[in-house]
Amino acid sequence: MDFTYDDEQEALRDAVRGLLGRAYGDFEQRRKTVASEPGFDESLWQRLAEMGVLGLPFAEEDGGMGAGPVEVALVSEELGRVLAPEPFLTSVVLAGGLVAAVGEPEQRAAVLPALAEGSLLPTFAHLEPGSRWSATATAVTATRDDDGDGWRLAGVKEPVPHGARADLLVVSAALPDGGTGLFLVETSAEGLTREGYATHDGGRAARVTFAGTAARPLGEPGTDRTAAIELTWDTARIAACHEALGAMSFALDTTTDYLKSRKQFGVTLNKFQALTFRAADLYVSLELARSVAAWATLVLLDGAESQVGEAAARASLQVSRAGRHIGQEAIQLHGGIGMTAEYSVGHYTSHLTALEHLLGDGRLHLARLAAGVGDHDEVDPLP
């Protein structure tokens, strides 16, 4: 067992950290970026593409870098550290991941190289009003045209991450004969309406309405894709855990710096044991979460597909607990300034909350794990 990055991975991390540090090292720049449309920095997105980051998880024959979950994890952590609003998780890991997983060769060729070079931004339109985090779709339905060739979608998807800015939608929809299919929808298609808005953490989402909108099946038509959605969703959950780790790590660093510099009652706050002990507990939460997230990434890299769901649930549960602990305490230990929009730490808490609710919260993952407690004696992390 080995939890260390190799030289190439270290180099990638340093390059990404350098680029993101120049873009968002000053939190004011991040505030400006999320305050204007499309909510992220298009030029930074291009530079990430040039660095190869946007094609990381895709095969070289699909125009990608042929890298794996470890590289995705370390990029995610760096994005989380500066709270970068760029849609790496939703467009590359989720939407791109689904195209790579189930797309026909010509669909992969049309989407993945363009995504990798930054010229096409896809997103995954899956969440529905009332669906919570189900892998199946019900609010959007797919029907086959009378001639039997074309497909049309009807219904509402909301919230769709970056749904207004996206150039291409990967849409899940209930199939006429049961199951959930995946479709590609052009944003110029007739009968497609998009209403974008900002999310509480400065991200972007949209309400997307389909009214007899033409759609092309992703992969073999009429096939139930529930399993592929669940697996890609779990893959994204593991990446999101690393994004959260980056955010938690920054929030803890900022909080400890604050405790060392802020004076109250004539002394710096770190003279108060009630506060330093709470900071120590935050460190414990962070390190435990880091261990499980790193392990889940290795399961994704090496383990059987059947083990990925459980690993994602374990990492997500631990990160959910840690994210709430660190996020809430970071604000509390800062006092009033932690509540202000001008200061960074509250935004970290907001984003940690958003990540969890995009992909499934601690309760969901605890329920997944609780359902299986009788199936094993002990949990053994080693294969």
Add this chain to the structure above:
Amino acid sequence: MRLELSPEDAAFREEMRTFFTTRVPQEIRDTVAAGRELTKDQIVESQRTLNAAGLAVPGWPVEWGGQDWTPLQRHIWHEEMQRACVPLPLAFNASMVGPVIATFGSQEQKERFLPATANLDIWWSQGFSEPDAGSDLASLRTTAVRDGDEWVVNGQKTWTTLGQYGDWIFNLVRTDPDAPKRQQGISFLLIDMSTPGVTVRPIELIDGGHEVNEVFFEDVRVPAENLVGEENKGWDYAKFLLGNERVGVAPVGATKRMLAAAKAHAATAGPGGTSLLEDPLVAAQVAELENELLALELTALRVVAHSTDGKPHPASSVLKLKGTELQQAVSELVVDLAGPASLASGAGAGSDLPEWTRLATPTYLNLRKASIYGGSNEVQRQIIAGTILGL
């Protein structure tokens, strides 16, 4: 990054697993599995079985019975022992006084004590804590005054675990009361507990058991050659020893086993023999504990993997703190699973209630100690805040 063990480490794990599950007497392992108290003879027999195979003191220098293992191999050895319900080698011997003598003792001391210590021919007790020197160890007051070829020791030690079995006791004693700092003027002294003037008195604990003791020294005359290392350098040796104590301090394997046993018991502990695991609140609590234990185990592996360069991984401070919290939490779950049957702690073997339910509360109460000894969890928080976070 890599998930699996190397083939060599996987083979090593298999070797340990086989040894522990086939060579250590089943009756001893059953006693541990049931959570019953081990007798002195069982502890001694188990350690001698390990020592005969070179598995009692792997962390010692090779010439004194140690093994030239990697930190990961030592971790595997430690975890597999707990997994197989094998009693760990007596900590006072194997991880405390042994390494101190091997590192700082004279050649005569090494030859005289180390083989006997590894084989548990000598049962050591620890004489560090005093009534006014617990976590604040440097304030200890027991004195040793030089008189010719002997030290004359006076004072009192307390919380001496299993001191009732002790043949010898290793002590921190004040040899220079005028030293400018409290940490100075302390020496490390080995005392034969059968020497006149040594009195051991039991302390009864809330679980009803006799595990710790007070030890009184009244004009106890100790040969000068029993001083380890240099006079007044005892604090350095104690720090070295306490550093060793933190290795493997998170009882991951034992707590996992306790939780697995709790699940097995829960499967029939509901009304009419139904499974309590069907209760969603119980299932959620178990799942949460299993996840936290996984996080702890993986953190221990991260620490092990990174301590090869000789510097301890910062996350190692997490292990004692979280390890003992989880150990306590699992014992609390077991009490709750036992429910009203847990009241029958005083019932004998004729009881209709299962043994595990009768042991549940004494174990839970006994384990309250875990967050107090070995540097209380408040001390651990102080270390994390000060050393790691720089607060």
